[in-house]
Amino acid sequence: AQSVTQLDSQVPVFEEAPVELRCNYSSSVSVYLFWYVQYPNQGLQLLLKYLSGSTLVESINGFEAEFNKSQTSFHLRKPSVHISDTAEYFCAVSGWGATNKLIFGTGTLLAVQP
Amino acid sequence: EAGVTQSPTHLIKTRGQQATLRCSPISGHTSVYWYQQALGLGLQFLLWYDEGEERNRGNFPPRFSGRQFPNYSSELNVNALELEDSALYLCASSLRLENYGYTFGSGTRLTVV
Numbered sequence: 001a002q003s004v005t006q007l008d009s010q011v012p013v014f015e016e017a018p019v020e021l022r023c024n025y026s027s028s029v030s031v032y033l034f035w036y037v038q039y040p041n042q043g044l045q046l047l048l049k050y051l052s053g054s055t056l057v058e059s060i061n062g063f064e065a066e067f068n069k070s071q072t073s074f075h076l077r078k079p080s081v082h083i084s085d086t087a088e089y090f091c092a093v094s095g096w097g098a099t100n101k102l103i104f105g106t107g108t109l110l111a112v113q114p
Numbered sequence: 115e116a117g118v119t120q121s122p123t124h125l126i127k128t129r130g131q132q133a134t135l136r137c138s139p140i141s142g143h144t145s146v147y148w149y150q151q152a153l154g155l156g157l158q159f160l161l162w163y164d165e166g167e168e169r170n171r172g173n174f175p176p177r178f179s180g181r182q183f184p185n186y187s188s189e190l191n192v193n194a195l196e197l198e199d200s201a202l203y204l205c206a207s208s209l210r211l212e213n214y215g216y217t218f219g220s221g222t223r224l225t226v227v
Contacts (some may be wrong), residue, residue: 032214032215034215036218042220042221043118043204043218043219043220043221044157044204044206044218045218046215046216046217049214049215051214090156090157101147101159101162101170102147102159102215102216103159104149104156104157104159105156106154106155106156107156107157
């Protein structure tokens with residue numbers, strides 16, 4: 001079975017500052033890793049994912065995450081945040097294989113202040 | 115291409131009543147997943163349907179049930195509603211048995227009073 005830990009429930013940051021949202025996972029098998037974003041009163045949108053290959057994955061809006069197998073982490077980073085990045089961010093993990101479902105962390109609220 | 119659609123957007127029920135939530139997956143997607151997002155608890159996996167069959171079930175009581183229809187749309191039923199069932203219920207879909215990332219709908223906000 002897999003599990004995900006997002007230690008920070010809320011991360012306040014000023015606009016144009018860098019940010020890192022932490023995600024650690026636990027699994028006895030190889031995994032796929034995901035970051036989803038949820039804007040107020042909306043569903044979840046896939047931000048980026050790691051399936052295989054390069055351990056550094058990027059999104060179209062400047063976020064990136066690095067898969068670190070030795071530290072079982074998949075932290076999300078952005079070098080300069082905007083007010084519009086304010087949202088809830090969820091890390092998720094799935095074991096390899098078609099029968100595995102996505103397991104989500106409890107989420108981190110990124111609050112960008114002017 | 116239409117995304118995952120859920121109805122109704124909001125639902126208010128009285129404790130003890132039954133609630134029915136509906137989900138239409140993206141065209142071509144045969145797997146449908148239901149998650150409960152209660153305040154402060156993140157997303158909890160509820161149910162997974164594929165090709166009309168229940169593939170997996172989360173740690174929820176039997177009064178949470180559902181089904182998938184031949185057109186791959188799905189229904190979530192919650193019987194004997196309790197106050198703590200108040201939550202955002204999210205539906206997601208994917209290609210058959212593919213776990214490379216799901217596409218989510220906007221959810222149904224269920225309020226039990």
